[in-house]
Amino acid sequence: MIAVGIPADVARGIRLVSLDVDGVLTDGSFTSEVSDSAVTESRRFSVLDGLGIHLLQSAGLTVAFVSGKRSAAVEARARDLGVEEVHLDLPFGKVEAIEGMLQRNGWSWTQVAHLGDDLADLAVLERAGLPAAVANAVPEVREIADWVGEVRGGEGAVREFARALLDSRGEWAEQVRKYVEKGRRS
Numbered sequence: 001m002i003a004v005g006i007p008a009d010v011a012r013g014i015r016l017v018s019l020d021v022d023g024v025l026t027d028g029s030f031t032s033e034v035s036d037s038a039v040t041e042s043r044r045f046s047v048l049d050g051l052g053i054h055l056l057q058s059a060g061l062t063v064a065f066v067s068g069k070r071s072a073a074v075e076a077r078a079r080d081l082g083v084e085e086v087h088l089d090l091p092f093g094k095v096e097a098i099e100g101m102l103q104r105n106g107w108s109w110t111q112v113a114h115l116g117d118d119l120a121d122l123a124v125l126e127r128a129g130l131p132a133a134v135a136n137a138v139p140e141v142r143e144i145a146d147w148v149g150e151v152r153g154g155e156g157a158v159r160e161f162a163r164a165l166l167d168s169r170g171e172w173a174e175q176v177r178k179y180v181e182k183g184r185r186s
């Protein structure tokens with residue numbers, strides 16, 4: 001895996017890594033169980049992605065989960081990973097959710113990388129400085145993306161993207177070294 005397709009100047013400008021959830025952090029499937037009146041949904045996440053997100057954060061980037069679907073499992077995963085920007089169940093769509101983050105932080109769309117897989121991501125991908133797609137993305141999303149991964153959602157696609165982005169910024173090796181050093185001390 002090499003960072004083909006992410007120019008260093010684009011990569012260095014990124015402040016916000018916005019991740020779609022279903023089909024990106026997962027393979028797109030979920031189980032739904034109904035008991036009494038409560039519905040419990042479960043999802044399967046990749047440990048590879050967890051560490052990829054950690055390395056992005058360690059490099060000073062803000063990582064956000066942006067999904068149209070509310071899910072306690074996704075909220076728990078975000079808490080686990082220290083992802084504070086969690087925008088689920090979006091009545092006004094993903095664009096509005098990201099614009100809120102941009103306004104709060106004084107960032108612009110050119111500083112946004114978004115990794116998506118489906119049509120609901122198109123409006124964001126049209127605006128993002130770095131539009132990116134996972135390997136299983138639908139043709140419309142692959143078409144608009146400047147970077148398309150080789151790994152499918154749920155199988156480490158976010159890790160692949162994190163590596164490509166940090167590598168292009170010249171930070172991957174340093175972040176891995178930092179991580180290894182931390183493990184050695186703890």
Ligand SMILES: [Mg+2]
Nearest residue numbers: 020022023118
């Ligand atoms: Mg999706």
